Amino acid sequence: MTTQRPAQKPFRRILLTGAAGGLGQILREALHTHADIVRSSDISPMAPSHGEHDEVINCNLADKAAVLALATDVDAIVHLGGISVERSFEEILEANIRGTFHIYEAARQHGIKRIVFASSNHVTGFYPQDAQLDAHSQRRPDGYYALSKAYGEDLATFYFHRYGIETVSLRIGSSFPAPRNLRMMSTWLSYADLQHLVERALLSSEVGHSVVYGMSANREQWWNNRHAQHLGFTPQDSSEVFRAEVEQQPRPAADAPDSLFQGGAFTVAGPFN
Ligand code: NAI
Numbered sequence: 195m196t197t198q199r200p201a202q203k204p205f206r207r208i209l210l211t212g213a214a215g216g217l218g219q220i221l222r223e224a225l226h227t228h229a230d231i232v233r234s235s236d237i238s239p240m241a242p243s244h245g246e247h248d249e250v251i252n253c254n255l256a257d258k259a260a261v262l263a264l265a266t267d268v269d270a271i272v273h274l275g276g277i278s279v280e281r282s283f284e285e286i287l288e289a290n291i292r293g294t295f296h297i298y299e300a301a302r303q304h305g306i307k308r309i310v311f312a313s314s315n316h317v318t319g320f321y322p323q324d325a326q327l328d329a330h331s332q333r334r335p336d337g338y339y340a341l342s343k344a345y346g347e348d349l350a351t352f353y354f355h356r357y358g359i360e361t362v363s364l365r366i367g368s369s370f371p372a373p374r375n376l377r378m379m380s381t382w383l384s385y386a387d388l389q390h391l392v393e394r395a396l397l398s399s400e401v402g403h404s405v406v407y408g409m410s411a412n413r414e415q416w417w418n419n420r421h422a423q424h425l426g427f428t429p430q431d432s433s434e435v436f437r438a439e440v441e442q443q444p445r446p447a448a449d450a451p452d453s454l455f456q457g458g459a460f461t462v463a464g465p466f467n
């Protein structure tokens with residue numbers, strides 16, 4: 195009798211940053227499909243390791259030496275860590291700008307050739323909600339948080355052309371269990387579609403630096419992924435199943451940021467001094 199050896203996984207070790215966060219908790223388990231070992235990291239406490247294939251390391255992304263050590267023996271990085279809402283420039287600078295730079299430097303120094311970067315729809319947040327965008331539309335960041343994501347995307351372009359490190363930047367819409375308001379009926383990305391998107395971003399070949407908007411197959415869409423077709427991302431879910439529930443909420447005023455801009459309330463967050 196011959197014993198069937200399990201098919202080899204595409205990666206030996208994937209580093210997941212932001213593992214304690216909403217999306218990190220979802221992706222931590224899912225990534226085990228693609229790697230022998232998942233190394234989860236965050237500045238906040240995480241669920242404990244459940245064995246030698248599931249490493250857990252606390253790390254502040256703003257600490258360059260710690261990030262360089264964190265990336266030892268890693269083959270791919272899913273970079274979710276950082277501040278995920280609008281905050282003061284000083285806070286964003288440490289976690290998101292320095293933090294993402296440290297991730298790219300660690301990739302360069304360790305020869306890591308694939309990064310999946312959690313960018314955000316807020317890099318184009320100052321477009322009106324009736325604008326139709328694609329990855330080539332000029333960015334209109336809606337705050338310091340969005341600027342840090344724009345910087346991350348530019349780091350990705352630079353590190354590809356200079357060092358051949360490939361990145362897929364995911365301009366995630368709103369990834370939560372369900373859309374929370376009318377705006378999110380357009381921007382919602384289900385967790386299942388998120389997992390599929392991250393899988394395509396890790397496994398697609400010759401991505402260079404690709405930019406893809408992360409939304410489910412919602413009825414009303416603001417973003418067209420025509421320039422990311424090579425990734426083969428085909429969302430299966432739709433926010434439509436939540437419409438009746440969401441429409442029970444009071445409608446935002448026609449001149450409220452949530453009605454005017456794709457970035458919604460982020461366009462009026464701050465100032466922080
Ligand atoms: P989250 O805020 O729940 O998770 C982010 C994690 O990063 C947190 O666990 C936090 O402790 C960690 N973190 C913050 N500063 C850090 C530092 N200095 N060092 C190490 N870790 C640090 O955010 P969520 O929703 O899980 O999002 C994950 C990523 O996806 C974020 O980068 C966010 O900007 C991005 N994104 C998320 C969207 C969503 O709808 N959930 C939409 C667009 C982008």
Ligand code: 15L
Pocket residue numbers: 278279314315316366367368369378381457
């Ligand atoms: C983001 O970039 C945030 O990280 C997330 O918390 C949501 O607010 C999302 O955008 C959104 O635009 O709904």
